[in-house]
Amino acid sequence: xxxxxxxxxxxxxxTRLTEIRLSAYIEAEAVTPxxxxxxxxxxxxxxxxxxxLCELDxxxxxxxxxxxxxxxxxxxxxxxxxxxxxxxxxxxxxxPEVRARIAAALVAAGSVPEDET
Numbered sequence: 001x002x003x004x005x006x007x008x009x010x011x012x013x014x015t016r017l018t019e020i021r022l023s024a025y026i027e028a029e030a031v032t033p034x035x036x037x038x039x040x041x042x043x044x045x046x047x048x049x050x051x052x053l054c055e056l057d058x059x060x061x062x063x064x065x066x067x068x069x070x071x072x073x074x075x076x077x078x079x080x081x082x083x084x085x086x087x088x089x090x091x092x093x094x095x096p097e098v099r100a101r102i103a104a105a106l107v108a109a110g111s112v113p114e115d116e117t
Contacts, residue, residue, distance in 0.1 A: 002043050003043065004034070004036070004041040005042045005043070005046075005047065006038070006039065006040075006041065006042075007039060007040055007042075010022065010042045013047055014047060014050050014054060016051075016054035016058065017050055017051075021054065021057070022050070024064040025050065025053055025067070025068075026040065027064065028064035028065050028068040030053055030067045030068040030071050031050055031053065031071075049071065053067050056070065
């Protein structure tokens with residue numbers, strides 16, 4: 001079962017987080033908590049995201065909207081890395097001649113240098 005945290009519990013878990021900051025992050029959709037009967041509920045991933053948002057906000061002062069864009073790019077990068085790994089795993093199960101053809105096609109497309117295949 002996933003542990004969830006209320007607004008008060010979330011703010012107490014993340015020292016740099018304030019209610020105003022949290023509201024701004026939610027409004028900018030930098031974090032999208034689940035909605036419970038008594039208000040927003042945050043899971044551990046949300047807490048990690050909020051901690052990162054606070055750190056980036058303190059370091060770069062880009063504001064909630066800028067942070068929402070940045071965190072979206074990080075989400076896309078994370079997803080792309082997972083997709084890439086799934087593709088590599090699938091290719092690794094193919095026969096050597098199929099893997100060689102894929103490698104040659106990647107070299108021909110300029111996607112990877114010849115010495116990395």
